[in-house]
Amino acid sequence: xxxxxxxxxxxxxxxxxxxxxxxxxxxxxxxxxxxxxxxxxxxxxxxxxxxxxxxxxxxxxxxxxxxxxxxxxxxxxxxxxxxxxxxxxxxxxxxxxxxxxxxxxxxxxxxxxxxxxxxxxxxxxxxxxxxxxxxxxxxxxxxxxxxxxxxxxxxxxxxxxxxxxxxxxxxxxxxxxxxxxxxxxxxxxxxxxxxxxxxxxxxxxxxxxxxxxxxxxxxxxxxxxxxxxxxxxxxxxxxxxxxxxxxxxxxxxxxxxxxxxxxxxxxxxxxxxxxxxxxxxxxxxxxxxxxxxxxxxxxxxxxxxxxxxxxxxxxxxxxxxxxxxxxx
Numbered sequence: 001x002x003x004x005x006x007x008x009x010x011x012x013x014x015x016x017x018x019x020x021x022x023x024x025x026x027x028x029x030x031x032x033x034x035x036x037x038x039x040x041x042x043x044x045x046x047x048x049x050x051x052x053x054x055x056x057x058x059x060x061x062x063x064x065x066x067x068x069x070x071x072x073x074x075x076x077x078x079x080x081x082x083x084x085x086x087x088x089x090x091x092x093x094x095x096x097x098x099x100x101x102x103x104x105x106x107x108x109x110x111x112x113x114x115x116x117x118x119x120x121x122x123x124x125x126x127x128x129x130x131x132x133x134x135x136x137x138x139x140x141x142x143x144x145x146x147x148x149x150x151x152x153x154x155x156x157x158x159x160x161x162x163x164x165x166x167x168x169x170x171x172x173x174x175x176x177x178x179x180x181x182x183x184x185x186x187x188x189x190x191x192x193x194x195x196x197x198x199x200x201x202x203x204x205x206x207x208x209x210x211x212x213x214x215x216x217x218x219x220x221x222x223x224x225x226x227x228x229x230x231x232x233x234x235x236x237x238x239x240x241x242x243x244x245x246x247x248x249x250x251x252x253x254x255x256x257x258x259x260x261x262x263x264x265x266x267x268x269x270x271x272x273x274x275x276x277x278x279x280x281x282x283x284x285x286x287x288x289x290x291x292x293x294x295x296x297x298x299x300x301x302x303x304x305x306x307x308x309x310x311x312x313x314x315x316x317x318x319x320x321x322x323x324x325x326x327x328x
Contacts, residue, residue, distance in 0.1 A: 004033055006079035007069060013066040016242040021086035022064045022121075022302070028085045030110060035082040036117040036309055038302070039107065040089035041280075043100050044241040046126035046163045048245060050252040056284035057089060057121040059250075059295040060302070066314075067299050071307045073269055078306050087111070097162050105137070112138040112277075118326055119305055121298070122282030124164040124252060128237050132167075132176040135235055135278050142277060143181035143232040144168065144205075144226060147267070148239040149188050149255035151200040151207070164252070172203050179204025181232040183225055185267075186210050186242040189255035210257055214244030218263065220271040236305070238268070240283050240298055248297055250289025261297050268304040272311050279305045 008024040021027050022038040029039070032197055040057030047053060070077045090107045092100040104127065111118050111140050112134060125148075135142055146168070153172075154165040162170065178200045184200055188210035191197070206228050213221055241251045244258035254278075259267070281298045289295055 005083040005085050007240045010068075020061050020065075022061050022299070023067050023069075025084055025086045027088060027187055030075060030087075030114055030116065032114065033083050034085060034114070034116045034305060035313070036084040036119055037111050037122045038084065039087050039111075039118050041092060041104060041120055041123040041127045041130075042089055043092040043097070043122070043127050044252075045251050046097055046125045047124040048163055048165055048255070049286065050285055052121060052285045053124045053252055053283055053285050053289040054094070054181050056123055056282070056295075056298070059284060059286035059292065060121050060281070060298045061290065063292050063295040064299040064302075066296070067303045071303075071310075074307055074311050076307065076310055076314060078310040081310040082306065084306065084321060089175075101130040101133065101211060105134045108134035109137055115160060117276065117309060119276070119302055120280035120301070122284070125237075125239055125282045126162060126164040126167050126289070127164070127282065128280055129167040129170050129176075131278060131280060132171045132235060133174070136176045139233045141175055141178040141278055143229045143234045144171070144177045144179075145234050145236045145271075145274075146184045146239070147237070147264070148184060149184050149186055149210070149241045149258060150239070150253065151184055151187055151197055151205075153200045153203060153205075154196070158210040166207070169199070169203065179230060181229050182206070183208065183228045185221070185225070186213060186258060188257050211257075213259070218270070219265055221267065225271065226274060229274055233275050235278045236276055236280075238270070238279070238281045238301055240281060240294060243297065248294040250285045250287070250294030251283045252285050253283070264297070264325040265300060265304055268301060269307070271308055273315070274308070276308060276312075
């Protein structure tokens with residue numbers, strides 16, 4: 001049965017019309033019928049290089065009407081199984097990261113309390129700490145699945161403890177992450193020192209550098225991720241600079257040598273049968289985004305995230321049906 005909250009039908013309404021929400025989803029109040037909610041967090045004043053990711057949510061929304069509702073790879077119409085809305089933007093305060101963190105928690109906790117999965121559009125990567133604080137209120141420490149070119153486990157940057165290069169050290173210190181089930185994928189580039197990666201492993205993360213990813217191949221990577229996270233509740237954070245800047249130029253700290261867009265989609269698409277409780281896509285910076293290709297990629301990554309939720313729902317329905325038949 002088709003879910004109530006789904007995108008506008010493009011056969012009746014041209015894709016360039018209407019108020020711009022993600023995939024032209026309805027903007028509604030929270031209710032029990034929802035499976036996920038799209039949320040913007042337009043905060044970027046913890047960025048260390050290029051600013052402008054505050055405009056990321058807007059750019060992703062503008063690119064999203066071309067994203068349709070059917071996944072041929074999964075053979076599923078997403079909105080036959082899941083229901084979702086665009087829940088707007090967190091009212092962040094530019095320059096005040098701590099007040100913005102409080103507002104993120106206040107915005108996201110009501111979603112999580114209703115078992116609605118938040119899918120957040122950033123914003124720089126500092127915002128994930130605020131999201132993890134909200135998620136931990138419901139689930140406790142969660143497994144972190146991080147796609148990124150940087151580990152973001154620094155301690156102090158330019159004299160500051162809270163930047164887009166430090167959120168996961170802070171999250172470990174606050175007990176928000178179960179590092180024994182967490183994994184960072186795609187790290188690469190020149191460093192200020194080996195500690196930029198070594199600190200991640202010391203904190204307990206499994207690290208797969210970009211060069212190791214290419215050596216093992218995508219099918220083995222997906223198996224490795226699933227084995228690492230196991231049955232734990234998982235927060236998937238996707239920094240768009242995981243993708244090579246040839247395919248995602250619109251980002252704050254680009255690093256060459258990453259995956260292509262098709263490989264990024266293939267990886268996310270393969271992450272079925274994982275207990276995801278929250279997602280985000282961060283560091284989209286439209287000022288440097290030629291032809292909106294980065295925003296378009298981000299919108300399609302979010303489509304794949306929604307598809308994972310839909311496939312999980314479909315599989316659960318099928319399992320229940322099989323169980324019922326066996327009982328009969």
